[in-house]
Amino acid sequence: MAEYKVEYQDAGESLEVSDKHTILRGCLRDGIAQEYSCRVGMCLACCAEIVQGEVVQPAAHALTKEERERYALTCMARPQSDLILKRGIYPPSIELDQLKE
Ligand code: FES
Structure with missing residues (x-):
């Protein structure tokens, strides 16, 4: 088991997360205000x-294969290295014009 540093850029917050646990789990443990809802990889x-x-996030069903390279669903994602994240940034597939197509 490895421990990695997860840093939230611009928020000045960081935490240690094991490669066996999700980033959201670590945030909840440490009182870091990471938004969440479903906790099963479906809502973004x-x-x-x-x-x-x-990160590794095989159950991040709300993201496309390409989006999984650039975005983490923190309720599903487990770190595989030290990380720098930006909270509240969503993939283009959530944009309204994408949903109309
Ligand atoms: S809380 Fe819904 S996808 Fe993570």
Whole structure:
């Protein structure tokens, strides 16, 4: 088991998260205000942009395969390296014009 540093860029917050646990679990443990709702990878409420680093998130069903490279669903994502994230950044597929197509 490895521990990684997860830093929220612009928020000045960071935490340590094991590669066996989700980022959201660590946020809840440490009192970090990461938004969430469903906690099962379906709603995107917990999404964060990956500025640097890697996660594994096979059950992030709300993201496309390409989006999983750039965004983390923190309720599903487990760190595989130190991470820098931006909270509240969502993939283009959530934009209204994308939903009309
Ligand atoms: S809380 Fe819904 S996708 Fe993470």
